[in-house]
Amino acid sequence: MIQMFHVTKAYPGDPPVLVDINLDIDKGEFVFLTGPSGAGKSTLLKLMFLAERATRGQILLAGRNVARLRESGIPYLRRNIGVVFQDFKLLPTRTVAENVGFTLDVLGTPRDEVRDRSLKMLRRVGLEHKADVSPLKLSGGEQQRVSLCRALVNDPALLLADEPTGNLDPALTVEIMDLLTDVNARGTTIVVATHDATLIERYQRRTLRLEKGTMVADERGAKAARLMSQTA
């Protein structure tokens, strides 16, 4: 699903944010991306949904070389990618349901269907009763769940989530992770950026660790959990 070959990302005048990254994430995998703040996790995710372009190296998304992709082709690729942003990126001028349905509007889904699917998605995270309020009236955790709903509402092939449980209490964290596990079980590839060690230990999925822009570990299962307990 995602392949990176010797990918480097640098901004003019600054040291590189990512250096010589190589990775291969298969279709249907569930991967944690971890590392300390400033390690390059968010930048790596941005490369995956083409909000940034690599300075050097090649990236293949679903077999397509993104370096050769025209600007006009990017929207069509993004329609298969759901993204949960660290800062949620919810529109305060729209209701919760409208925020969730935003992705479907862009895809040209009929209005009634947009509403139905948005409510269904909100029901899955326990927020159906907040469908018609402004996101400004929600807690941080609720906003995070709405952001997750927007990313999942169109059943994307790939879900990228930047700290999706960062503002949630332990019970809600489990609920959201169960939702992600369920989505993954239906075939969606999931990449979750987090520095929550307990999450990685509990779910024991493949874990990629970044430090100062370099990939320092790529472990699976129990080894990943051990890696986290050593470095946490």
Add this chain to the structure above:
Amino acid sequence: MSAPSKLAYFVRTAVGSIVRSPFVHVIAVASLTLALVGFGVARLARAQLDTLVDALGGAVELTVYLADGAEAEQVDALGAALTQRTGGTVTKVSPAEALGRLVTQLGEDGRGLTDLPDNPLPWSLELSLPRGAREPRALAELAEKTRALPFVTGVDYGQEALERLTLIARALEVASLVVFTLVFLTAVIVVSATLQLAIFARREEIEIQKLVGATDRFVRVPFLLEGALQGVVAAGLALLSVVALVRWLDGQGGELLAFARVRGGLVVDWARLAGELFGAGVALGLAGSFIAVRRFLRV
């Protein structure tokens, strides 16, 4: 998505945006209206100038004085020759008619003229010239050639006044062109900056739309619709302002423009002005939105 439902979505988005943040749209409409009022007034001034120059130009006449011995047939022949040469209109003035005019002009002082044993005034021809022949140089040339014709003793055409009028008309034309260009350029800059301000408030919405897979066209269309709608509203307001201005000038404010009055009220082709205002409003709204939204599409 079918074309009608897509259009419905775009209209819904555009109207929803206006309803959600009316203040920025009021500012955009206000700046568009000011620009269009400037445009309308410039067009109005230009139309009045054309009418004024036309009317003053219409008064340009060449008066040809004939020798005492000229017979009526010879006067007719000369008149026909001048009409053919210039394309103008010739009016014959007999000695008796000329004397009558002079007596009227002089009033009390002219009473003695009627007691004269012989009328001392000759036949004359008044030649009203078409627009193309009113250039001072062409007129001087025509006067020179007319003087050389048989029975012609003198030609008068108010050379100095005509040269001055032509100079003033040209200066006014250049001034109106400069003013029009300045108003138009200011309008484009102000409108684009105002719309950019309005769109800046929605940059997050554009960013999210782009991140969830919207094409540039999909993002742009509602903004263009808003721009066009703002242009239509602004054009309507500008037209009302110009109507009010013209009514005022035709009424109590008319004294200010008394010097430019030619005949009756101001001459305005309302259908044309409305068409131009709505056309310019929509064009400005569309162009302003297009330019303004462009910089926020790079996500």
